[in-house]
Amino acid sequence: MKELSLNILDITENSTKAGATLVEISIEEKNNILTLIIKDNGSGMTPETLSAVRNPFFTTRTTRKVGMGIPLLQFAAEQTGGSLDIESKHISLYPDSHGTTVTAVFYKDHIDFTPLGDVISTVTTLIQGHPEVDFLFKHSGEGLEVLLDTREIREVLEGVPLDTFEVLLWIKDNLAEQYNSI
Amino acid sequence: MKSLAELQAIKDRMKNKVVLREGLGEIRVVVGMATCGIAAGARPVLNTFVEEVNNADLADKVSVTQTGCAGLCQLEPIVEVYEAGKEKVTYIKMTADKAKEVVEKHLKGGKVVTEYTVASAN
Numbered sequence: 001m002k003e004l005s006l007n008i009l010d011i012t013e014n015s016t017k018a019g020a021t022l023v024e025i026s027i028e029e030k031n032n033i034l035t036l037i038i039k040d041n042g043s044g045m046t047p048e049t050l051s052a053v054r055n056p057f058f059t060t061r062t063t064r065k066v067g068m069g070i071p072l073l074q075f076a077a078e079q080t081g082g083s084l085d086i087e088s089k090h091i092s093l094y095p096d097s098h099g100t101t102v103t104a105v106f107y108k109d110h111i112d113f114t115p116l117g118d119v120i121s122t123v124t125t126l127i128q129g130h131p132e133v134d135f136l137f138k139h140s141g142e143g144l145e146v147l148l149d150t151r152e153i154r155e156v157l158e159g160v161p162l163d164t165f166e167v168l169l170w171i172k173d174n175l176a177e178q179y180n181s182i
Numbered sequence: 183m184k185s186l187a188e189l190q191a192i193k194d195r196m197k198n199k200v201v202l203r204e205g206l207g208e209i210r211v212v213v214g215m216a217t218c219g220i221a222a223g224a225r226p227v228l229n230t231f232v233e234e235v236n237n238a239d240l241a242d243k244v245s246v247t248q249t250g251c252a253g254l255c256q257l258e259p260i261v262e263v264y265e266a267g268k269e270k271v272t273y274i275k276m277t278a279d280k281a282k283e284v285v286e287k288h289l290k291g292g293k294v295v296t297e298y299t300v301a302s303a304n
Contacts, residue, residue, distance in 0.1 A: 001220070001221050006220050006221065006225065009215075009220055009225060010216075010217050010220045010221075013215065013216070013250075017250075068217045068218075068221075069217045072217065072221075118225075121225060121226075121229060122225070124229070125215075125225055125228060125229065125248075128228070128229075128232060128246075128248070129215065129228075129247070129248035152186075153189060156186055156189045156190055156193060157189070157192075157193050157196075158193055158197070159197075160192070160193050160196040160197060164192070164196055165232065165236040165241060166192045166195070166196065167189070167192060167196075168232070170184055170188060170189055170192060173184045174184035177184055
């Protein structure tokens, strides 16, 4: 992937596929370290599935035999000297607290650090594709504090779908203004 | 700042249109957004379709949605166009520029851009 924001888009698709109603995406930049956390309340994974997802030859889909999402993110993190961690609670064992949290740590000054890229486009693409799912997006860093919560937006919209073009434009402009206000 | 008041105004405008949107989806544009598609550049392709369909005032007629992997990863970004009563059209190796052209010629003009379809572009 050319941009970390594309990995974020890709990994978050796993959350929506797992039936999540809320996905929290957090990017935290402190000094030289970027921590990415994608946390969902989807069905979660069984311990067997969890132990297999790092293997590129594991996938839940049936149209092909490889699943590169997690291995690509893991590679992107590890090539900077960072790491990837996945915690998951399957719905069969945790009926009230199921979900998956993916945490990736990157060292930004490493020559192989992949730039974040167009994060705004990733957020609007996720909302466009999954207007029924709520997303909480946070990006914090030196002097930076970006926050978008679709639950707040949904409340204002009173039934107007989140994938309405004007709404997507508003979200895009809102995020752009938050990024530019630093 | 893009305020909640502005969002409120969008809601007020859209509330009335929701009924009209019922007839939506005569044409369905489906963009592959699995790992393979995303890595090959599907995100700008999808966003171009969303933008251009609205700019061309086709939103009541055309819906743009996302899907997973079709098993032809080497041909991504793949875009499928479904239209009632017509055969499915599959565009491969798409870019934002090609997407613009497809909106203009195919979705608006009704003429399939044959050179980008799976039958001839591969």
